[in-house]
Amino acid sequence: MPLHPLIIHFPIVFILIACAGYAWYMLKEDAFALQAAIYAHIGGIVGFALAIITGQWAEADTPHTPAIHEMIEQHGLLSWVSVWLFALLYVWQLLRIKKMLHWEKWLFVAIFVGGTGVMGFSAHLGGRMVYEKGAGVLPMKEINMQEVKKTP
Numbered sequence: 001m002p003l004h005p006l007i008i009h010f011p012i013v014f015i016l017i018a019c020a021g022y023a024w025y026m027l028k029e030d031a032f033a034l035q036a037a038i039y040a041h042i043g044g045i046v047g048f049a050l051a052i053i054t055g056q057w058a059e060a061d062t063p064h065t066p067a068i069h070e071m072i073e074q075h076g077l078l079s080w081v082s083v084w085l086f087a088l089l090y091v092w093q094l095l096r097i098k099k100m101l102h103w104e105k106w107l108f109v110a111i112f113v114g115g116t117g118v119m120g121f122s123a124h125l126g127g128r129m130v131y132e133k134g135a136g137v138l139p140m141k142e143i144n145m146q147e148v149k150k151t152p
Contacts, residue, residue, distance in 0.1 A: 002061070002136060004054040011047025012123060014040045015086060019109075019116050022093075026105045034097065041090055048083040055079065062136045071129045078122035085115045 021037025024030055059072055089112055100108065129135040 002054070002058050004051060004058040005130075007047065007054050008051045008123070008126070011044045011051055012119065014044035014047055015116060015119060018044055019112050022112055023109050026109050038093070041086065041093070045083065045086050045090060048079070048086065052076075052079055052083060058136060064135055065133070068129055068133045068135045071125050071133065072135075075122055075125040075129065078118055078125065082115060082119040082122060085111075085118065089115065 018037045018040035021033045021040060024033040025037060055076065059076075064072065089108065092108060096104065130137060
């Protein structure tokens with residue numbers, strides 16, 4: 001069973017929680033929101049590192065067409081951009097979060113939101129590879145049709 005589809009959803013959720021937590025902290029100066037955002041941010045970065053590794057394994061084990069290969073290249077590039085962006089944002093918040101000026105707080109959140117957009121587009125490409133192009137999916141004709149339950 002491929003590990004990438006099992007792992008990838010966790011860092012996405014962690015990053016979305018971090019984004020919401022940082023935004024809430026910037027609005028309300030809520031210390032709990034900041035701590036939650038920091039822990040989720042760390043979880044997202046670690047999770048993305050694991051997702052990239054398992055994604056590379058999946059790429060090596062999955063036969064693909066030229067169209068799928070192009071999507072894999074874009075998906076991989078955007079994934080690396082995302083993980084490095086979130087890592088740099090983590091360092092920024094580590095060094096500056098309690099000392100940020102008002103405009104700097106909003107710049108931080110705006111860049112974080114932009115990073116979630118990059119992450120989201122990368123996830124979109126991953127979904128398209130599977131659901132539109134069939135990457136890593138066993139075609140139905142190869143499945144024993146008697147094992148497939150008919151839906152009502």
